[in-house]
Amino acid sequence: MSLPREVAAAGCATLLLVACGGGTPAPSPTVVAGTPTVVAVALTVTLTGEPIRTFGGGHWRVCDSGTVHNGSTLTARDVRVVVTYLDHGAVDGQTTRADAPGDGGALGDIPPGESRPFTVCGFARNEPDNDVVSAAPAS
Numbered sequence: 616m617s618l619p620r621e622v623a624a625a626g627c628a629t630l631l632l633v634a635c636g637g638g639t640p641a642p643s644p645t646v647v648a649g650t651p652t653v654v655a656v657a658l659t660v661t662l663t664g665e666p667i668r669t670f671g672g673g674h675w676r677v678c679d680s681g682t683v684h685n686g687s688t689l690t691a692r693d694v695r696v697v698v699t700y701l702d703h704g705a706v707d708g709q710t711t712r713a714d715a716p717g718d719g720g721a722l723g724d725i726p727p728g729e730s731r732p733f734t735v736c737g738f739a740r741n742e743p744d745n746d747v748v749s750a751a752p753a754s
Contacts, residue, residue: 656685656687656689656691656752657686658683658685658686658694658750658752659683659684659686660681660682660696660748660750661682661683661684662679662681663681663682664680666678666679666746668742668743670742673740674738674740675700675738675739675740675741675742675743676738677698677700677708677737677738677739677743677746678719678734678736679698679734679735679736680732680733680735681732681748682730682731682732682733683722683725683730683731683733683750684725684729684730685725685726685727685728685729685730686728687727689727690724690725690726690727691724691752692724692753693721693723693753694722694723694724694725694731694751695712695720695721695722695750695753696710696715696719696720696722696733696735696748697710697711697712697714697715697720697748697750697751698710698720698735698737698746698747698748699746699747700737700739700743700745701743701744701745702739702740702742702743707740707741707743708737708738708740708743709737710735710737714737715735718735718736719734719735719736720735722750735748
């Protein structure tokens with residue numbers, strides 16, 4: 616099989632250039648799989664009214680309601696609301712991203728400029744005096 620003249624000439628020129636020390640071939644790019652990409656998404660949580668607190672079964676059930684607004688120009692993917700319940704500054708209970716589908720905190724994707732309402736409920740051993748509510752997209 617014969618090569619076209621242009622390919623053969625280019626190959627000979629590259630071989631001569633490298634063989635004569637005139638230059639080294641450029642290294643090929645390396646792709647590192649699994650390298651995270653950081654994207655900043657501005658989410659704002661606004662609470663509505665007071666938390667609803669009920670006692671039963673030896674613990675407090677606390678429900679917080681509000682909205683999460685995506686103020687960025689990017690879609691916030693798989694947004695979850697989590698709450699940490701504080702009693703005199705000490706953590707007394709909390710919800711997690713994994714809890715969100717069952718406790719009302721899984722909001723899904725929020726497009727730029729849009730908001731999603733939520734009511735998230737969790738448990739604390741003592742009646743909390745502060746509920747720290749936050750929202751974050753998938754990392």
